[in-house]
Amino acid sequence: MTPRPLVVGLDLSLTSTGVAGEGWTxxxxxxxxGDERLRHLVGAVAPFVKAADLVVMEGPSYGHAALAGHEDLAGLRVLVRQFCYRQSIPYAVIPPSTLKLYATGYGKASKGEVRSAVADLYGVYTEGAARYDEADAYVAMAAGMAWLGYPLAAVPERNGKALAGCAWPTTPVAVAR
Known part of the structure; x- marks a missing residue:
């Protein structure tokens, strides 16, 4: 039996970061x-990703109207990428519209539609204040699993084509388990 890869999805945020792996969020x-927040967030992400075969994080939303904290959020993404790089953990970035397309077949889907797709496709129900963050992280992880050849659910061809819109690692991803 071939070991399954450990893929971790991240929806990075300055106030509510979603994290997901197969079957959990x-x-x-x-x-x-400020800097204290960035240090805390990278330190809190690290235990989730340190053993991962692949980390898939949602990329920036350039069209988002609220640009408060934009610099710190960009910094957080870079710090997490650098953590992965230093630990030799391959990572990928999935743009928000691509994440939505993979989940729902529609690149402008609402947060609620993505959350519903996670429940319908994968049987994972995200609840509470971070429900949308966790759902986005789950889709990022599911896209990574599919890219590696371990799809968690059958998705329509239109959804699957979204995988071509991601920045996947250029080096082979080794499954450590």
Missing amino acids: DRIRTKLR
């Missing part, structure tokens, strides 16, 4: 600010 919340 979690969140990281903080009210810290």
Whole structure:
């Protein structure tokens, strides 16, 4: 039996980061600010990703109207990427519209539609304040599993074509288990 890869999905946020692996979701919340917040968030992400074969994180939403914290959020993404790089953990970035397309077949799907797709496709029900963050992280992880050849659910061809819109690692991903 071929070992299954450990893929971790991340929806990075300055206040409510969604984290997901096969069959589970979690969140990281903080009210810290500035560099202390960034240090805390990278430290909180690290235990989730340190053994991963692949990390898939949602990329930036350039069209998002609320640009408050834009610099810190971009910094957080870079810090997490650098953590992965230093630990030799391959990572991928999935743009928000591509994530939505993979989940729902529609690149402009609402947060609720993505959350519903996660429940319908994978049987994972995200609840509470971070439900949308966790659902996005789950889709990122599911896309990574599919890219590696371990799809968690059959998705329509239109959805599957979304995988071509991601920045996947250029080096082979080794399954450690």
